[in-house]
Amino acid sequence: MEDFEIYTPSADEVRSGELGRRMRQFNYQFVGEYGEAQPVWVSARSGEELIGGLRGFVFLNWLRIDLLFVDERARRSGVGAKLLESAEKQAIDLGAKCAALETFEWQARNFYLKQGYEEYARLDDYIKGFGLIHMKKELAKLRTSK
Template structure:
């Protein structure tokens, strides 16, 4: 007979439990029943460096369920306006397609790079108003070709 919820405890996961990946594997097995097997999450981390080797831009992203998720795309203020953001975006999209991604999604605050992404072919499909003070958070996507 299953235990009652009041008889169960919720604790912070131990380092060993996190390293084992047990919870993630259980969810993955459940998902397979609906969408079939898919590759494990693949990280993409790219940096742009100047002639002196200083990082002046970068992107942190991953491919999961054939979607590229861009978590961070950053270009140093003094390196902006020279196409570096577009180059980083093109490279992460190309790498994602090599890993099987068909689409890309990201989030950006209104003060960040919404206009930049629109110019790159992204569309805003949702937003949360007043996410950070009076500013909205835009959710954007694009089909990769």
């Protein structure tokens, strides 16, 4: 194909989902049809105040954690561990076998290590001299140990 144009799609074109549908159709040839991503949302509050939460999704047997935040006043109280544990249990119920996330060096690498995650890749100097750390955990072990 020699006659083509590179352009910025309109918001309507992006919302139509055509590109994603076409990619899924291509993928289905190799791995068969798969379901949509399933959200995993967990929050914590003290009284009426939101003190933390986790947002992620399960897709293709993986829990992908996009965000885990705990208010500074509630850190080191077990809130983060409870949020993560609850999300992992939900993910297992949705068919997840493993979990993955990214964290910056100044964020929560050590916290995740304590929760059984392992570092499998790192992008050094990702921002202002800090690395972006890729972590994963096998959730199947949770099924057999609990």
